[in-house]
Amino acid sequence: MRPTVHDIAAEAGVSLATVDRVLNGRPGVRQKTVEKVEAAVERLGYVRDVSAANLARGRVYPLLFVVPEGPSFMRGLEAEIRSAMQRSSAERTSITIETVPPFDPAAIVAVLDQVDPAAVTGVALVATDTPEVSAAVDRLIDRGIHVATLVSDLPGSRRTHFCGIDNLAAGRTAAGLIGRFCAGRSGKVLVVAGSMALSDHMDRAAGFAAILNSEFPGLEIVGPVETNDDADRVREAVRTAMAANPDMIAIYNLGAGNRGLLEALPQADRGRLAVVVHEVTEVSRKGLAEGLFDAVINQDCGHEVRSAIRVLKARADGLVPLSAQERIRIDIFLKDNLP
Amino acid sequence: MRPTVHDIAAEAGVSLATVDRVLNGRPGVRQKTVEKVEAAVERLGYVRDVSAANLARGRVYPLLFVVPEGPSFMRGLEAEIRSAMQRSSAERTSITIETVPPFDPAAIVAVLDQVDPAAVTGVALVATDTPEVSAAVDRLIDRGIHVATLVSDLPGSRRTHFCGIDNLAAGRTAAGLIGRFCAGRSGKVLVVAGSMALSDHMDRAAGFAAILNSEFPGLEIVGPVETNDDADRVREAVRTAMAANPDMIAIYNLGAGNRGLLEALPQADRGRLAVVVHEVTEVSRKGLAEGLFDAVINQDCGHEVRSAIRVLKARADGLVPLSAQERIRIDIFLKDNLP
DNA sequence: CTGTTAGCGCCTTCAT
């Protein structure tokens, strides 16, 4: 049987309370006693039973998620947060969601500035990368609230943690796919983006360009065209670019609005155009199924949400999460390995 | 505050013990009383605190893992099992590992037939798909022990669950990648396999052939060549096949032994040959990094092990795991999105 | 500084 606090107490010749104090680093224990207890812990190979501790503690972690309205990917994210809310009693969390208009830094700032430090231990947000938002995040940090950025990072801020994929690597991955799909052919590659005010879009564009230019010299980038993740604007951008560039052989949409892409892709081009997009949604599944999209790069927003919760809880307890453990993978899906 | 057994007891006008009996479906409660309790549960929206229940129960789940010696993928699997053993106190499991010689059905059978039903509640094994192994698994099932197949399934048996990827889909995915990487060129595709006595290899070969033949008519399969997952045999098989087929434009190794492939691939062929293999290992990482492999299809054996444990525990408690929850994904890695 | 004691939510004898 694995040792308990009782065993430690007996072994160290002290009481339960003292053991508990040492175990939890609480003050009011003589250095000598601390050492006795630590020696006993060491000798017996004690490991704390976390669920018993949580049971006794009865602590809950009030968390706030700030998510933009808009594209269906964000709806998926919100669904994952809601599903985490279902589990919240088991995980001792108490989660609130605030939705804000997309591409609206002021709205995010307003929400962040209204957070009550007494009622919230951690905030997770999908950030627009602007100075005002960074400043608001830093203010939260100053008030002792931990902040995790979700999906899109805020590199200029002092946020506690970023829960998302390495978007530079995602861009490189897209380039690796498109380069191989074009297999030696030469031509233009259209890059469509949502907004360069989103750090994830910025990073993807940069990673894509780096690899395409260095490894696939026959391919030339057109764009990135900014569409604010609006499907209609995506459609028009694609139509315009294709008309203007008869030698277009690939498209990379690194933002949202895939519906517009699907509408713009003339059936006639099937088989000639390599198309890579982001995020598995109903639309992108359809694109894959119909053979209009060749690959979808995905981030598992369920993982991201769960990671954000773990990180925020850990920080609230003064622990540092293992960052290796929390890395979010860049998934690649063809129609054949869709989950 | 969320309701507890006390609240249910008060609401139903019975004692804690009775509530507990009803909650756990134990006998010795009048139908009328059962209904009263169930009504109270319903009304208050009670959900049991699993960790408190486990704490009180003190139950442990003794599990046995049977893993072949051999390729490095299996070593990775074993490492994941060992890491699960680290967590075993928290998960209330007690895990034993038995390694058996590869491709040796008799050895597996011997281990399975020696299992003591009193000391083991569930077995997970990487199976060679032969009638003897299936029979041994069925004997375990008859003795009331749940059995999960790991990585490679045993379709002819009555095993409780398969923890692994859909290998037909994995084969299709490989074909989708190779077909696109060859982008309209015509030629031969070498398929290298470990053993057709492994159902995962069988399935991959079948899925690969199905898609390649239907969607990429310019590509013709050579093989599959069986190598028993031996790297030296892989190397020779590849050399022989390439010498015999000057129009070879792609290779799919659906089994192990990637070291042999790496040795056989002449540097001169870089850029002409599309190469897809399975499982992220040191060797395949190297292949990706050097540009000799284009893509690696992977199954996350950590997920598989954790899934096996969840499933076996659930079955031991008479629960049926949600199969949607337990699906293992088929990962695709380029050098750019390697974790 | 240290120990005693009473829970946290649930399960389990042992009585009744």
Next chain:
DNA sequence: ATGAAGGCGCTAACAG
């Protein structure tokens, strides 16, 4: 068929 009481491993007042 039902209830009372004690305990799982840990924490947290509250006393000393």
